[in-house]
Amino acid sequence: MEDTQTVLYALFAVFAAVYLFRWRSDPLSHIPTIGGPSAPILSYWSTVNFFRKPKALLREGYQRFHGSVFKVALIGQWMVVVSGPKMVDELRKRPDEEMSFIEGVEETLHTRFTLGREPLDDPFHVDIIKDKLMKSLTAVLPDVIDELRVAVPDYIHTKEDEWTTVNTMQTTLKIVSRASNRVFVGLPVCRNQEYLDLAIRFTIDVLKDTALISIIPESMKTSLGQYLSAVKKTVRQTVPHLKPLLDERRAKLEEYGDDYSGKPNDMLQWILEGAIPRNYSDIQIIERIMLVNFAAIHTSSNSIAHALLDLAAYPDYIKPLRKEIEAIVATEGWTKAAMGKMWKVDSFLRESQRINGIGLTSVTRKALMDVTLNDGTFIPKNTLVVAASYPTHNDDSIYENAATFDPFRFSRMREEDGEGTKHQYVNTSVEYIPFGHGKHACPGRFFAANELKAMLAFIVLNYDVKLANDAPRPENRCFGPNIIPDPGAEIMFRKRRT
Numbered sequence: 001m002e003d004t005q006t007v008l009y010a011l012f013a014v015f016a017a018v019y020l021f022r023w024r025s026d027p028l029s030h031i032p033t034i035g036g037p038s039a040p041i042l043s044y045w046s047t048v049n050f051f052r053k054p055k056a057l058l059r060e061g062y063q064r065f066h067g068s069v070f071k072v073a074l075i076g077q078w079m080v081v082v083s084g085p086k087m088v089d090e091l092r093k094r095p096d097e098e099m100s101f102i103e104g105v106e107e108t109l110h111t112r113f114t115l116g117r118e119p120l121d122d123p124f125h126v127d128i129i130k131d132k133l134m135k136s137l138t139a140v141l142p143d144v145i146d147e148l149r150v151a152v153p154d155y156i157h158t159k160e161d162e163w164t165t166v167n168t169m170q171t172t173l174k175i176v177s178r179a180s181n182r183v184f185v186g187l188p189v190c191r192n193q194e195y196l197d198l199a200i201r202f203t204i205d206v207l208k209d210t211a212l213i214s215i216i217p218e219s220m221k222t223s224l225g226q227y228l229s230a231v232k233k234t235v236r237q238t239v240p241h242l243k244p245l246l247d248e249r250r251a252k253l254e255e256y257g258d259d260y261s262g263k264p265n266d267m268l269q270w271i272l273e274g275a276i277p278r279n280y281s282d283i284q285i286i287e288r289i290m291l292v293n294f295a296a297i298h299t300s301s302n303s304i305a306h307a308l309l310d311l312a313a314y315p316d317y318i319k320p321l322r323k324e325i326e327a328i329v330a331t332e333g334w335t336k337a338a339m340g341k342m343w344k345v346d347s348f349l350r351e352s353q354r355i356n357g358i359g360l361t362s363v364t365r366k367a368l369m370d371v372t373l374n375d376g377t378f379i380p381k382n383t384l385v386v387a388a389s390y391p392t393h394n395d396d397s398i399y400e401n402a403a404t405f406d407p408f409r410f411s412r413m414r415e416e417d418g419e420g421t422k423h424q425y426v427n428t429s430v431e432y433i434p435f436g437h438g439k440h441a442c443p444g445r446f447f448a449a450n451e452l453k454a455m456l457a458f459i460v461l462n463y464d465v466k467l468a469n470d471a472p473r474p475e476n477r478c479f480g481p482n483i484i485p486d487p488g489a490e491i492m493f494r495k496r497r498t
């Protein structure tokens with residue numbers, strides 16, 4: 001009996017020693033934890049807490065460790081959060097070799113196990129967005145607006161002067177995916193609902209794959225990841241929709257070279273021309289188109305869904321918006337120049353994104369080497385680091401009455417300080433990070449801003465908008481650091497007699 005007790009005590013002592021050793025040797029043990037314990041195993045409680053109340057914990061960390069860092073527990077990993085504008089700047093300045101954006105995103109999505117490393121190592125579709133899409137904005141915007149004119153009434157189906165109720169997220173997803181794909185793949189594929197459903201599903205598949213990969217044992221991730229991947233399946237199903245276009249376009253390029261009259265001016269063409277010297281297959285090209293859809297669709301559709309919910313919740317702002325839009329469209333038409341002049345529409349979207357946004361954190365990075373931040377914090381190699389966007393955007397010392405939705409605060413600021421561009425929707429700063437900040441700030445935001453401004457302006461001019469049953473604005477949902485509008489939220493629309 002005594003022998004058994006001795007063995008049990010010895011085992012307990014070994015377990016306690018290993019536990020203490022693991023706890024003490026955790027390279028992040030010096031960074032304060034918010035949300036619960038940081039000890040091995042017990043830290044699962046911190047994960048549960050972070051998923052239960054991410055906003056409150058990020059706000060607590062932001063206040064307690066302003067100008068420094070803290071950490072919160074995700075599933076199976078820590079996320080170090082830098083707190084306050086100075087630290088955002090610190091993160092922005094770090095070069096990719098030290099703090100990598102691509103590896104940071106990869107750390108959260110694990111796409112290397114499903115799509116391989118090629119899109120990460122050679123992200124030429126990102127350069128295309130920065131260069132070709134940017135330069136073509138004036139040329140492609142009329143197509144986007146043309147598509148919105150057809151897509152909005154298709155999905156917001158009103159009868160005479162009756163009110164009609166639609167699900168906000170489902171509707172904005174359909175409209176945004178169609179308008180965006182007018183520029184990504186052109187007519188008629190951008191109106192093919194089967195293709196659009198695949199483009200929308202791709203994002204959900206990436207998230208499904210992420211969850212799957214995180215539970216597969218490390219040694220089997222590469223082999224099983226490709227085999228079980230939902231994104232791979234969706235890409236294969238997209239082939240019949242895009243292959244005929246690719247065949248036709250490849251043949252034309254071979255016959256006439258890359259400068260022939262009537263050459264399509266869209267993302268598929270730009271990606272095809274980038275892919276030919278790389279000897280990419282059709283599947284590889286289609287993967288890139290889907291990755292552009294991944295970056296563009298849910299981000300934009302959630303942002304406009306938030307804005308429409310804000311509009312419906314505060315209908316008093318419809319009148320001043322209409323006044324601005326009517327006056328500008330009367331002189332400029334539906335052009336990029338007109339969008340540039342719509343300061344109130346621009347401000348409305350910027351404010352809605354400040355209050356809601358698509359994430360509670362932003363400026364995602366992974367440390368590729370040991371780094372010591374300016375405040376003296378040591379960040380070991382392989383650490384996931386982000387900036388606390390939600391608390392920054394809700395900081396009263398940065399935004400007066402930060403908790404109040406004040407849709408024209410930025411247009412007022414633009415008029416007051418005579419700085420026309422500083423407070424516009426696309427402008428990022430250490431205090432405004434829904435699009436990230438610095439070298440990797442969203443390159444698609446110029447396209448998104450024009451598309452969403454056109455969509456909001458079109459809806460404001462053509463519809464009356466209110467919330468179903470005059471209820472208050474439905475609360476947003478958070479999944480860890482991600483935010484979405486309430487998936488069940490509905491908006492009522494009535495066609496205006498103009």
Ligand code: HEM
Nearest residue numbers: 295296299300303362363364434435436437440442444448
């Ligand atoms: C309102 C809509 C959008 C929002 C809120 C948004 C937000 C973001 C954010 C937060 C980042 C990461 C920045 C960082 O962590 O530093 C990002 C990156 C990116 N976004 Fe967007 N985005 C939007 C629309 C778009 C669109 C329409 C496109 C494509 C046409 C796009 C393409 C990209 C790409 C390619 C990156 C990665 C940039 C890089 O690798 O350097 N986004 N976006």
